[in-house]
Amino acid sequence: MMKHKYAVVGTGGRIPMFIDPIAGLYRDTSELVGLCDLSATRRRWHLQRLIREYGIDPIPDYAAEDFDVMLKERRPDTVIVCVPDYLHHDYIVRSLEFGANVISEKPLTIDAEKFAVIDAAVRRTGRSVRTTFNYRWAPGASKVRQLIASGAIGTVKHIDFEYMLNTSHGADYFRRWHSYKKFSGGLLVHKATHHFDLINWWIDAIPETVFAMGNLVFYGKENAVARGQEALTRYPRYTGVPESEGDPFRMNLEGDPTLKALYRDAESDSGYLRDENVFRDGITIEDSMSATVRYRTGAMLSYSLNAYCPCEGFRVSISGDAGRLEYAERHAAHIITGDRELKIEPNASRGASLRLQNLFSDPQEIPVHMPESGHGGADPLIQEQIFSANPPPEHLGRNAGHEQGAASLLVGAAANHSMKIGAPVRITDLFNLRPECQRLSQLI
Numbered sequence: 001m002m003k004h005k006y007a008v009v010g011t012g013g014r015i016p017m018f019i020d021p022i023a024g025l026y027r028d029t030s031e032l033v034g035l036c037d038l039s040a041t042r043r044r045w046h047l048q049r050l051i052r053e054y055g056i057d058p059i060p061d062y063a064a065e066d067f068d069v070m071l072k073e074r075r076p077d078t079v080i081v082c083v084p085d086y087l088h089h090d091y092i093v094r095s096l097e098f099g100a101n102v103i104s105e106k107p108l109t110i111d112a113e114k115f116a117v118i119d120a121a122v123r124r125t126g127r128s129v130r131t132t133f134n135y136r137w138a139p140g141a142s143k144v145r146q147l148i149a150s151g152a153i154g155t156v157k158h159i160d161f162e163y164m165l166n167t168s169h170g171a172d173y174f175r176r177w178h179s180y181k182k183f184s185g186g187l188l189v190h191k192a193t194h195h196f197d198l199i200n201w202w203i204d205a206i207p208e209t210v211f212a213m214g215n216l217v218f219y220g221k222e223n224a225v226a227r228g229q230e231a232l233t234r235y236p237r238y239t240g241v242p243e244s245e246g247d248p249f250r251m252n253l254e255g256d257p258t259l260k261a262l263y264r265d266a267e268s269d270s271g272y273l274r275d276e277n278v279f280r281d282g283i284t285i286e287d288s289m290s291a292t293v294r295y296r297t298g299a300m301l302s303y304s305l306n307a308y309c310p311c312e313g314f315r316v317s318i319s320g321d322a323g324r325l326e327y328a329e330r331h332a333a334h335i336i337t338g339d340r341e342l343k344i345e346p347n348a349s350r351g352a353s354l355r356l357q358n359l360f361s362d363p364q365e366i367p368v369h370m371p372e373s374g375h376g377g378a379d380p381l382i383q384e385q386i387f388s389a390n391p392p393p394e395h396l397g398r399n400a401g402h403e404q405g406a407a408s409l410l411v412g413a414a415a416n417h418s419m420k421i422g423a424p425v426r427i428t429d430l431f432n433l434r435p436e437c438q439r440l441s442q443l444i
């Protein structure tokens with residue numbers, strides 16, 4: 001049997017999600033044929049790791065400027081795009097033009113203009129782009145979809161969604177490329193694309209109008225100084241800076257072998273600093289955001305995201321004309337132990353709860369099992385769907401193409417625009433995403 005050939009671009013922190021199953025569990029049907037990254041240290045570290053851990057044969061690795069050479073020489077069937085968000089469109093389009101299909105990490109891209117370029121390339125080439133919305137595959141999220149699709153709460157009219165990022169995970173977006181809007185689109189694109197996608201998919205609706213507000217209220221130099229924490233702003237980064245020891249936001253790249261190998265040892269060939277001070281000047285994204293969204297079906301969403309919370313997770317209430325669902329996940333608290341070592345998550349605080357209440361009825365608790373691994377058990381399921389020769393039939397519509405990728409990123413893009421002009425923004429004014437459709441499931 002011919003193996004499906006994969007090449008990857010972007011060999012940073014996320015890429016094991018794809019290359020490990022190709023080299024391991026799905027090796028009988030899949031083959032990794034090339035790795036591309038601007039850092040030779042990073043791409044070779046992953047390659048050596050795969051050789052060591054899975055016994056794969058050595059394969060060529062390519063510098064960023066040789067991406068097209070990789071395509072010509074290695075002739076992948078599918079290219080996996082895992083570079084910083086603002087670069088996705090460029091590598092997606094070049095892969096499609098070559099004749100490969102694409103798997104792109106979320107967000108598909110960061111604004112409507114770049115999405116238009118992807119959309120045109122899909123139409124021109126007839127190739128496909130999958131957006132890896134792994135959150136859809138988490139057991140709790142899937143259960144919510146099942147219940148709504150079965151009519152358990154009638155027609156959905158209103159959603160209230162609050163997401164909390166803690167001072168470990170949330171802070172991490174302020175240490176590197178994510179902290180610049182031109183690279184990540186800000187958290188309303190980079191992070192909220194997961195949340196807007198869940199909502200679009202849960203209620204099977206396409207978003208129409210967005211009004212958003214946001215601000216940088218916690219990270220950044222000015223905020224720390226205003227809180228009397230000027231001492232935390234005195235160094236540009238953490239690693240190798242004795243003065244930063246004891247700083248609860250410190251990240252020590254030398255304290256973790258993977259961080260050291262991937263980022264510290266690669267500083268000289270990529271210039272990428274993974275541990276910049278979260279209380280420095282120049283951050284251009286928000287850490288506190290609210291958005292109101294109206295859907296083409298008439299449903300309304302009230303959304304909020306904060307990136308400096310003591311704990312992490314989300315809660316969502318979905319109201320329909322026959323009842324209401326309340327779903328909450330607690331992921332991790334960020335606490336600091338007595339020896340000042342950062343600790344994420346005492347296990348006892350993790351969990352999920354799902355409650356269904358119909359009009360004029362008692363509430364029912366519905367059990368949800370939340371596995372420890374891979375984004376609450378989501379990653380192994382989407383990997384099976386992507387890489388298995390015979391993936392289990394998918395009845396929940398969890399596979400997403402480029403249009404469904406756009407339906408969520410365009411909410412964030414419209415939110416960015418709305419924050420700029422101080423007024424609601426119609427998504428169709430940014431990109432006319434199949435104006436004849438109301439339902440997400442009508443999109444590719």
Ligand SMILES: NC(=O)c1ccc[n+]([C@@H]2O[C@H](COP(=O)([O-])OP(=O)(O)OC[C@H]3O[C@@H](n4cnc5c(N)ncnc54)[C@H](O)[C@@H]3O)[C@@H](O)[C@H]2O)c1
Nearest residue numbers: 010011012013014037038039064082083084085105106107
């Ligand atoms: N679905 C999820 O849960 C999830 C989780 C984490 C990251 N992601 C996504 O995965 C993608 C990668 O994130 P990450 O955490 O691995 O980031 P990262 O910074 O660790 O890695 C990015 C890699 O891209 C490389 N790169 C940068 N510019 C390049 C260029 N011009 N050409 C080639 N390579 C280049 C960097 O050298 C680096 O190795 C992002 O789009 C992110 O949104 C998704």
